[in-house]
Amino acid sequence: MRLRNAATRVLVVAIGVWLVTSGCGGGGTGGRDIIIDEPVLLSRTFEDGQALKYKLSSAGEMAVAMQGYDRVMNTQTEFRTSCSFSKTDSDDINLAMRFDHAASSLSVGDKFTQQESANALRGKTLDVSLAPDGRVLSFSGMGGEDYFEEGIGQMAMMVHGLFPILPDEPVTIGYTWQDDLDIPDITSSTNRDFIGETTYTVLGFKEKYGIACVEVGTVSTFEFEGKVEQSGGAWLMTGSGESNGIVLFSIEDGFILFSRSDSVIEFEGEGSTTAGAGASTTVSAGLKLQGTMELL
Numbered sequence: 001m002r003l004r005n006a007a008t009r010v011l012v013v014a015i016g017v018w019l020v021t022s023g024c025g026g027g028g029t030g031g032r033d034i035i036i037d038e039p040v041l042l043s044r045t046f047e048d049g050q051a052l053k054y055k056l057s058s059a060g061e062m063a064v065a066m067q068g069y070d071r072v073m074n075t076q077t078e079f080r081t082s083c084s085f086s087k088t089d090s091d092d093i094n095l096a097m098r099f100d101h102a103a104s105s106l107s108v109g110d111k112f113t114q115q116e117s118a119n120a121l122r123g124k125t126l127d128v129s130l131a132p133d134g135r136v137l138s139f140s141g142m143g144g145e146d147y148f149e150e151g152i153g154q155m156a157m158m159v160h161g162l163f164p165i166l167p168d169e170p171v172t173i174g175y176t177w178q179d180d181l182d183i184p185d186i187t188s189s190t191n192r193d194f195i196g197e198t199t200y201t202v203l204g205f206k207e208k209y210g211i212a213c214v215e216v217g218t219v220s221t222f223e224f225e226g227k228v229e230q231s232g233g234a235w236l237m238t239g240s241g242e243s244n245g246i247v248l249f250s251i252e253d254g255f256i257l258f259s260r261s262d263s264v265i266e267f268e269g270e271g272s273t274t275a276g277a278g279a280s281t282t283v284s285a286g287l288k289l290q291g292t293m294e295l296l
Helices: 002-015 146-150 154-162
Strands: 051-066 069-087 093-108 111-114 125-130 136-140 176-182 192-208 211-230 233-250 256-272 281-295
Antiparallel strands (some): 051 281, 069 093, 125 136, 176 192, 211 233
């Protein structure tokens, strides 16, 4: 039973990575095609007092193998956030991200459980310092939350996915640009590194909810290495993945209106159910995931 519980905890860690790719889009985004003949400049500014609401959701399936224990697990996750912006004297941006709703559930066979550490985020606010171009500079206010310590830095990646770097010149169909992933962690209690790169390619133009958008295809590749701590257990995790899809950027203000992603991620880990235990356990897992992000 202890081995099975350990495998489930590792699954919870890896499932959380959906937030890394939720801003990258995949599958269809809806809306109708429109024709724009002139190049379009995607420009985004964070205004003092500005407020945005986002819904982020995912569904995934993971297979895990751990010293003779093989299991398939399904997950459903949803976050609804209210983002408020204020400027500072240094031109950096203060982002207050309140979790209006947070829920994550896991099912293995006929057993269904709620991830309480995710549910505990409801009503709490994460403070983020952003550069004017949207780059994440630092986090504060919620570093001690179990959800952040148990995970692999996925919340930091989620914030990065909300406000990716935009090109500094007008775009037309076929135009490409890149955005690096190298984001500070929310908690300092673990040493984790999540890096990668997203390549954006303009596919065309669409109108969704009456808003004109640039439709952009994306390919993201990323790697993870670091320590995860859960319920007294310590795990050294490594992994890599790729995400493909589509994202809609509003032409009016440069913010993401909608995205959908399809991701494949592979993980390996070594650790024990009790930190510092002499015997170690190895685990490998593969995850297929569909994620969406929508401006409310």
